[in-house]
Amino acid sequence: MLAVSVDSHFVHKMWQDYELSKMVDGGVPFPILSDGSGNIGKVYGVYDADAGVEMRGRFIIDPDGVIQAIEVLTPPVGRNVNELIRQIKAFQLVRKTKGGEATPSGWEPGKPTLKPGPDLVGKVWEVWKVDNAF
Amino acid sequence: MKELKVGCGKPTGATVGAPAEQTKEKDQVLEKEVVDMAAARVGAKAPDFEAPAYQGGNFGQVSLSDYLGKWVVLCFYPGDFTFV
DSSP states (O other): OEEEESSOHHHHHHHIIIIIHHHSTTSOSSOEEEOTTOHHHHHTTOEETTTTEEOEEEEEEOTTSBEEEEEEEOTTSOOOHHHHHHHHHHHHHHHHTTTSOBOOTTOOTTSOOBOOSGGGTTTHHHHOOGGGGO | OEEOOOOSSOOOOEESSOOOOOOOSTTHHHHHHHHHHTSSOTTSBOOOEEEEEEETTEEEEEEGGGGTTSOEEEEEOSOTTOOO
16 A cells, blocks of 8 residues: 655655544554655646646556556545455456456455356356346 | 655655657657556556655655565545545
8 A cells, every 4th residue: 555645755744643643543554655746646647737736546556567447536535445445356356367257347255256258158147137236 | 665865855756767758750749748648557557656755653765666566556645634
């Protein structure tokens, strides 16, 4: 987990020490990075030059350094940690099966996966029901 | 985290390595912009970067490439002390 904003590392320290540590014992257990110039945010497409801040961009990056998922929100709406964890579990399953299994809409651990191949063409309706999306 | 010498300056993060650049003769500037904007996309390598960081009472330098071999969640947010 890496957090990034345009604030300096000094301000990160103040925020961690004076506010975050009151929400999480000992403060958040990951590095908070400083991107004052917005250089990193620009390359990731989340830097808002007019406001001088970075949008709520979230990237899931696999062990090979490949981006598997992107979510970008404007500032007033927060993220959903459960959905983040669900997506990581789904990408980890796909990676573990070397793409042999895929996770359909609404998948979460315990729900059926799909095994793409010639036999599945036109047969998804037999193994996946709309209820599984929810 | 790698060591970060703490001075009075305000160092910032930066990408590592030159951005991918296509050198087509026609519309070269436009091509470069398109490549830059498309630098981060699903299925592509995450652009590497290095930035000053704070963790566990210490300042340091963190690179994305430090985490090769691990799953990484990279979260940008609007600012410290903002409300959400």
